[in-house]
Structures are given as structure tokens and as C-alpha cells.
Amino acid sequence: MCGIAGIFARNETAKTPTREELARMCGAMHHRGPDEFGIFRDARCGLAHARLSIIDLSTGQQPLSNQDGTLWIAFNGEIFNYVELREELVALGHVFKTKSDTEVIVHAYEAWGDEAFAKMNGQWAVALWDEKKKKLVLSRDRVGVRPLYITEHAGRVFFGSEVKAIFAADPSVPRAFDAVGLEETFTFWSIVPPRSVFENVEELRAGYVRTYENGKVHEHAYWEPKYCEPGGANTFKGTLEDATVAVREALEKATALRMLRADVQVGSYLSGGLDSSFVAALGLRAKGEKFSTFSVGFEDAEYDETQFQKQMAARLGTEHHAITVKSGDIANVFPDVIRFAERPVLRTAPAPLFLLSKLVHDAGIKVVLTGEGADEMFAGYDLFREGKVRRFWAKDPKSKRRPLLLDRLYPYLARSPVAQKAMATQFFGRNLENSGSPGFAHEARWRSTAALKRLFSGDVIAKVGTTDVTANFLATLPPEFSRWSHLAQDQYIEIRTLLTGYLLSSQGDRMLMGNSVEGRFPFLDKDVIALADSLPASYKLHVLDEKHVLKLASKDLVPADILARKKQPYRAPDALSFVGAGTPSWVEDVMSEKAVREAGVFSVDGARTLWDKCKARAAGGQFSNADNMAVVGILSTQLVHESILARPAAPRDVPIKTMVDRLA
Amino acid sequence: MSIQADVRQFIVKNFYVADPAGLADDASLLDKGVIDSTGVLEVVAHLESTYGIKVDDAELLPENLDSIARITAFVEKKKG
Structure with missing residues (x-):
């Protein structure tokens, strides 16, 4: 487990990666791998690696190459079946220098090309540089356990496990919030890769491999989920x-x-x-x-x-x-949390x-x-049960009994004041006529979250324009989606x-x-x-x-x-963690009119009104779910602005233990 | 201040509506996501303290409370 980063000059005229740039990338992500740091570079490509030593402690240093030193790798993660893959590769005549899983990826790529990733069982973000073909390969595991961000500037591709490594490499790389990324965050509770919350910065999609070669970029999914279909190949036949x-x-x-x-x-x-x-x-x-x-x-x-x-x-x-x-505790640690998360959160x-x-x-x-x-x-969330109840209700929308099943999902409803019950029935009863449509189970959550966008500044609203992030997301569903059960559809979207x-x-x-x-x-x-x-x-x-x-x-x-036990959603105290006696000073700093104006994401009036309301509840009182998300969303966005965009900490000066410099 | 103006001011302020002009009097506050079920109780607390009325549990319905216009009409009816 580690951090990786690098710079690739897309053509002969783009600037060669420097050792200083690569060292800064290592320093910006030193927390990911404080044990050892390494750099490789030639005229076209540079790789940076921060290592947390877990497998093959003595010889697993990176960047690392194949036998003839023409294929180089920077790898973050684990390939859990590396022992079995290594045996296969040895049988094919490959000779290994180390006992590490990293070297197995290099040889697997030599042997099988892009197909290698489909054989790997693990969690990874990896960069491979083929010196002979002048080809860069980037890949990420099936569900996105390990991160990988990419941006392009002045003919150079920058990539890294964290965005801060990219920004640290070259001060001329532009950095700003991406309005649509914010719109996604305040709808889905997160961006949806390949988008990030930063303009022109992409997150490589989970299950994808991207290659840069001969001035061209190619990207494809080496893996896609295959849900059970009536008569389909991936259908469990047993009891x-x-x-x-x-x-x-x-x-x-x-x-x-x-x-x-x-x-x-x-x-x-x-x-x-x-x-x-x-x-x-x-x-x-x-x-x-x-x-x-x-x-x-x-x-x-x-x-x-x-x-x-x-x-x-x-x-x-x-x-x-x-x-x-x-x-x-939460308020004290929150600035560090957001500096590492590098994105707004609503919780x-x-x-x-x-x-x-x-x-x-x-x-x-x-x-x-x-x-x-x-x-x-395995379908643990209430959302899946809610979707099932609402679809059942939708078959007989006039039924008075069917919505009562909601009480079984949310036992507190049965004891709630009439207001909450009547409102809940209206909330869950919305849109029943579209119960067969993709996204039906998620629509209620997305809609209530999206209401928070009323807090956005005019600038963000104008930049988002008519972009409909929900419709855009639903347009990316695979063709087989409609053949899956409603539950599988809901799982896929989740x-x-x-x-x-x-x-x-x-x-x-x-x-x-x-x-x-x-x-x-x-x-x-x-x-x-x-x-x-x-x-x-x-x-x-x-x-x-x-x-x-x-x-x-x-x-x-x-x-x-x-x-x-009824499943208890993992939650922590939200907005009210940030008000009352003993609140750290950063909170008022980032919520000040000046700071809100500088970040430019939220309406100054809207943010102030919300913040006044929150402070008025410091002594106690109920704070609604929407208010909680709004406060945490604003605070975290303001902190992202502060710690990633406006005033990031300088990357640490770290000792480079492995240095492979082809230009030295 | 008219009841309608007061209700509007309360909704806009308490639910931090950044663009008050965009919120029509007859717009559903629930559909727009301006209020949720906790928000309804905040509205009720405001009406009870401002207008000296008592809102019964049985009256806590979207028909009475889901838009600025409906809330206004409800308060006017209660005040008689």
C-alpha cells in the first residue's frame, strides 16, 4: 500500500519530467508510504512512488522493472493472487528478481497485456511505462478501492493517488472547483468518476485501463459486473x-x-x-x-x-x-479529514x-x-428495502395498507407525530408512476439532497447551467441493466x-x-x-x-x-459538532463572509442564514437531516478550498531512496 | 406585515432560501426539498408562537402546510 504519481510528456516537445517535480509528488503523499520513496524518469516519463512496506519488505522497492529494464512500474495496492499468477508466469519462462507482488504485475503485463488486469484479484492503482513503445498504461481495481487522478496541462499528463501530488508537481497546473462536480456531490453525496470536484481533473473509473501511445488515448473496461439474468450465463442455479x-x-x-x-x-x-x-x-x-x-x-x-x-x-x-x-473531537480533526479526503462530504x-x-x-x-x-x-441497505416496498405500493397506488409497510422499514415512523408520518407518506409516495424507471429507488434521496443546491452561488449555478447530472448518470447505465432484477439495478447504482x-x-x-x-x-x-x-x-x-x-x-x-440486530447505519454527530463552547477557531474562519466569498461556491446570504440557524441550536434542539447535510457540506467545501486550492501545505522534503534517472 | 409576508420571510430565512424570488407562493415546499418532516415541526413552532394558535396533530398535513399559500390560508382559518 502506497502512493503513486507521475508525469508523462505526450509529445517530443513537451517538457521532460524533472527530478524535483517527482520528488515533490512523493513529498505531497508521504503519508501514503512513509517507509521509502523512489523515482524513475527518462525523457518522456517520470514515475514517483511512496512505499508502505507490507510484502517483501527487503526487496520490494519501486519503481521496479522487468528483466531487461524496459518496462517500469509504480504500483499502489495489493494483488492477493500474486503467488498463483507468479507460478503461471514462471511456467511461461519468466524470471523474477524479487518476491513482491509488484514484479508479478510487470511480468503479467508483458505476458498478457491489458488482459492481465482481468486476472488480478486485488485492489490497485498502477502506472506502467513501456520505454520501447513509449506507452503509458494506467489501471484501477474493479470497484475503486485505490484512487487514481489524472489531468493534462501543457502537453503533459500528470497522475497521482491524490490530487495534492498533481498540484504539488507543477504550480502552473490550473486548479479550481468543477461546478458540475459540486452539483454531483450535492446530489449523489459524491462525485461519480470519471468526474472529480476539480476542473479538468479526472478520476480514472474503477475497472478501467487507460493507455497513452503514439499521441492517442485509449480507455476501456477490463471488467464489468454481471448480475444474474433469467437464463443468463452468470446465474446461480442452486438452492x-x-x-x-x-x-x-x-x-x-x-x-x-x-x-x-x-x-x-x-x-x-x-x-x-x-x-x-x-x-x-x-x-x-x-x-x-x-x-x-x-x-x-x-x-x-x-x-x-x-x-x-x-x-x-x-x-x-x-x-x-x-x-x-x-x-x-470531530471539529478538532475535521480540517485534517478534509485535507486527506480532498472533496466535500455531507456527513x-x-x-x-x-x-x-x-x-x-x-x-x-x-x-x-x-x-x-x-x-x-449482499443488499444490506434500507434503500433496497425501501425500493422494494415503494415498487410494491406503486402496483396499487391507492392502497392504504401498502404504504404501512414503510413502518417496518423505519420503525420510528410508527411512533412519529402525524406530521412526520403524513410527510413521509408524501415523500415516499412521490413518483410512484415511474416505479419501473432506472434510478427509481434512489430518486427520493437524490431529490432531497439536490434541494441543498439552493445554497450555491450564482456563479456555480451559471456554470452548471442546464446540465442534469441525474439524467447524465442514468444515460451511462449499461445495456443489460434493464434485464437485471430491480434489486440488482439498485445495487449497481449504489x-x-x-x-x-x-x-x-x-x-x-x-x-x-x-x-x-x-x-x-x-x-x-x-x-x-x-x-x-x-x-x-x-x-x-x-x-x-x-x-x-x-x-x-x-x-x-x-x-x-x-x-x-436491525442494521444500524454508521453515523456520527453532524452539524452540531461545530457550534457551542470550545469550538475551534477554524470554523468561524472558513464560515466568514470573506472566506465564503473567496471560495465562491456558496451564496453569501444563504450560507450566513444557515450558519446563524445552526449556531442558534448550539444549546440544544433538533436539527433536520437537510440542515445537517447543508452545514457539513459547506464546511467541508470551504476546507477543500483552503487546504487544496488556496493555501495548501508545502510538500514535505523526503529522502529519495530509489533513483533511476536515465538522463543522469 | 401580512400573514403571507411573515410566512414567506420565515420560510426564506429558516430554510436559507438563497433565491427567494424563485420560490412561488404555491410551490410545494416538500417537493422542492425546502422542508422535510423535521422542517414541518419548525414551521408549526413558528406559527404557534407568532399567532397564538394551537395546531393539532391531526392538522399536520401537507394540505395545510406544504406551500406558503397553504400555510397562510391555514393560519387565517385557525385565527377565524
Whole structure:
């Protein structure tokens, strides 16, 4: 796990990458790999690498090349099946210098070209430079666990694991917010790759490979999800019992690969829910000895799951580490959180995860397993159940009984004042006539989030113009989408938008790497994804029972009361973390009229009115979901402006251990 | 200030409507996302404290509270 970056001169006249530029790229992402730094360059291409040593500690330095030194690589991530791929390649006559997974990618690319990526089971962002062909290859894993950003300026392509590395390389690279990226953020809760929140900066899409050669750019998907279709090739044919066995086997294998393929200690997160409990239990079985688990709890009982975390840790007999988030912690750490996230967020949920990865780092652990991805692959979210209930209701829109099923999804509704119930019925009952349309389940969430765009400045509104981000996104759905079950459609959209754009990024890679910790995700294993996608919808969402097959597959390992718990969405205290006594001074600084005007994203009047309302609630009082998202959205956007665009910290001066300079 | 003007001012301020001119009196506040179910309770608290009326649970319906015009009509009816 590491950071990669580089510069590619697209033609002979573009400026050659300098050692100083590449060193600054390393320095800007030193947190991703504080162990070692390396640079390669020739007249056309430069690669920069920051290494967090996990596999082959002594000889895995990068950049690294093939046997004759003509194919160079900078790689961030893990290829968990590198041992098996290496055997295949040795049989084909390839000779290896190291025991690292990095070298396996180089040889795999030599042997199989772009097809190599489809054979890899892992999480990666990789840059390969073919000196002979003058060809640059960039690739990213199937769901986007590892990030990769790209921009082009003055005939040069800049790329990096983080945008700050790109901006640090060359001060002349333009930097500004992208209005449509903001529009996406305030609709989907995240950008949708290939867009980013920065103008002219792209995020390489998950599952894609891009090549630059002979002045041309070529990009294609080396992998696409294949959901179960009636009579289709990827349709699980067995019974629910068969599926339960298959899911268990696939997850045992996926967890063992992630637990054992490391030359350092691997720990596990424990959230108190099913997914991480199951993963930790499988991790223990794979390892066969005690290991460390890590949890985050909250002083505020509304968000706290400590009781279940302790219960699971005791059952596993792990060395358990826990941290309690107290009032004030979120505001104190939020500027760092956003500096690492590099994008606006509408929730503070990344902040406790940043504190959690610090706990892991301080315990001397570099790698953790997490349960992320289970809700997307096995249908855990309320949104999937809500979509099912609303589609059922839509078949008889006049029914008084069908909407009552909403009370089963949201038990608080049954106890709510009439106002909330009447409003909820109107909210969920909107648009029932379009129940067969793509995006039906997500439309209510997108619509209520998009209402926050009334806070945008006139400038942003003008730049967005008539761009309809929802329609544009729906236009990118694959042709086979309409043949999938409604559940599979909802899962696909959830993965493309929220998993890749937010959970794996702002709550995943960035919060982990901010403290130099690598996350590993058994539920995002290549074979687990293929199996989950092949299952009939009813195995995943059985009537309204979410993650049905996963509960069956884990019942001997996870205590009954954790299995029976209603899924608790992971949340943290939002807007009210930033007001009241003891609030750090940065908050008023970024919310000042001057700062809001300088960033130019929000209406000065709108932001002030909202902020006054928020402060008036400091002493207590209810703050609505929309108000929470608005406040966190503005604060985080202002911080992105401050720490990435306007006044970024200078990149650290780091020692370059590996230096391959063809021009020296 | 007329009831309608007061209701409008409250909605615009409390729900930080940056472009008040773009909010029609008969626009659905729920559909536009200006208010959600918590927001409705904020509206009710304002009406009760400003106009000395008591809003019953059974009256908390979109028909009474979903636009500036509907809220105004509702208050006028309650005040008699």
C-alpha cells in the first residue's frame, strides 16, 4: 500500500519530467508510504512512488522493472493472487528478481497485456511505462478501492493517488472547483468518476485501463459486473442452501488471502455489526492465533455500538483496542479529514474513521480487514428495502395498507407525530408512476439532497447551467441493466455512486492512508463479487430481510443478537459538532463572509442564514437531516478550498531512496 | 406585515432560501426539498408562537402546510 504519481510528456516537445517535480509528488503523499520513496524518469516519463512496506519488505522497492529494464512500474495496492499468477508466469519462462507482488504485475503485463488486469484479484492503482513503445498504461481495481487522478496541462499528463501530488508537481497546473462536480456531490453525496470536484481533473473509473501511445488515448473496461439474468450465463442455479455454502466458502477464501498474504501483522475492524464481525471471525480461523481488533465508539449513546463490539471481541478473544469519540473531537480533526479526503462530504462520518486508523497506526499495525462492501454486494441497505416496498405500493397506488409497510422499514415512523408520518407518506409516495424507471429507488434521496443546491452561488449555478447530472448518470447505465432484477439495478447504482465515490474514498482509502494504514476488503474480492452478483434477488433480500444469505452463512460464527440486530447505519454527530463552547477557531474562519466569498461556491446570504440557524441550536434542539447535510457540506467545501486550492501545505522534503534517472 | 409576508420571510430565512424570488407562493415546499418532516415541526413552532394558535396533530398535513399559500390560508382559518 502506497502512493503513486507521475508525469508523462505526450509529445517530443513537451517538457521532460524533472527530478524535483517527482520528488515533490512523493513529498505531497508521504503519508501514503512513509517507509521509502523512489523515482524513475527518462525523457518522456517520470514515475514517483511512496512505499508502505507490507510484502517483501527487503526487496520490494519501486519503481521496479522487468528483466531487461524496459518496462517500469509504480504500483499502489495489493494483488492477493500474486503467488498463483507468479507460478503461471514462471511456467511461461519468466524470471523474477524479487518476491513482491509488484514484479508479478510487470511480468503479467508483458505476458498478457491489458488482459492481465482481468486476472488480478486485488485492489490497485498502477502506472506502467513501456520505454520501447513509449506507452503509458494506467489501471484501477474493479470497484475503486485505490484512487487514481489524472489531468493534462501543457502537453503533459500528470497522475497521482491524490490530487495534492498533481498540484504539488507543477504550480502552473490550473486548479479550481468543477461546478458540475459540486452539483454531483450535492446530489449523489459524491462525485461519480470519471468526474472529480476539480476542473479538468479526472478520476480514472474503477475497472478501467487507460493507455497513452503514439499521441492517442485509449480507455476501456477490463471488467464489468454481471448480475444474474433469467437464463443468463452468470446465474446461480442452486438452492438457497447451496448459495449459503458457496458464500461461506468464497468469503473464507477471500478473508484468508487478505489475512495471510502480508509480511506484517494484520488486524481487523469491529463495528459491532454483522459484516465486520463475520470478517474478523473468518480472519481468526485463517490465522489460527490471536490478533488485534479495533473499534470506534461514541460518547453520545445515539451513535454508540460499543456493547456489541466488546461482545464480539470477547468471543474472538482478540487483543481489542477501542477509542471513544467525544464532543469536540470531530471539529478538532475535521480540517485534517478534509485535507486527506480532498472533496466535500455531507456527513462527518469520515472523522471517527480517521481517529480509528490513528488508533491502528499507534498500535503498530499497518493492515486491517474491514466489512466494507457487504451492504452493497449482499443488499444490506434500507434503500433496497425501501425500493422494494415503494415498487410494491406503486402496483396499487391507492392502497392504504401498502404504504404501512414503510413502518417496518423505519420503525420510528410508527411512533412519529402525524406530521412526520403524513410527510413521509408524501415523500415516499412521490413518483410512484415511474416505479419501473432506472434510478427509481434512489430518486427520493437524490431529490432531497439536490434541494441543498439552493445554497450555491450564482456563479456555480451559471456554470452548471442546464446540465442534469441525474439524467447524465442514468444515460451511462449499461445495456443489460434493464434485464437485471430491480434489486440488482439498485445495487449497481449504489456501487457506482456511493461505494466508489464516497465509502471507499472519503470513508475508506483516504482516512486509512491519512494514518498510513492499509484496508483490505474481503467482501470486494473478485470471486465474492462474482458470486454475489450471480445470486437471485430473493437470496439477498428475502421478503424484507436484508443480507439474508450472509446471515445464514455466518450464523455459527456471529452471536445471535448481532445477527438479529436491525442494521444500524454508521453515523456520527453532524452539524452540531461545530457550534457551542470550545469550538475551534477554524470554523468561524472558513464560515466568514470573506472566506465564503473567496471560495465562491456558496451564496453569501444563504450560507450566513444557515450558519446563524445552526449556531442558534448550539444549546440544544433538533436539527433536520437537510440542515445537517447543508452545514457539513459547506464546511467541508470551504476546507477543500483552503487546504487544496488556496493555501495548501508545502510538500514535505523526503529522502529519495530509489533513483533511476536515465538522463543522469 | 401580512400573514403571507411573515410566512414567506420565515420560510426564506429558516430554510436559507438563497433565491427567494424563485420560490412561488404555491410551490410545494416538500417537493422542492425546502422542508422535510423535521422542517414541518419548525414551521408549526413558528406559527404557534407568532399567532397564538394551537395546531393539532391531526392538522399536520401537507394540505395545510406544504406551500406558503397553504400555510397562510391555514393560519387565517385557525385565527377565524
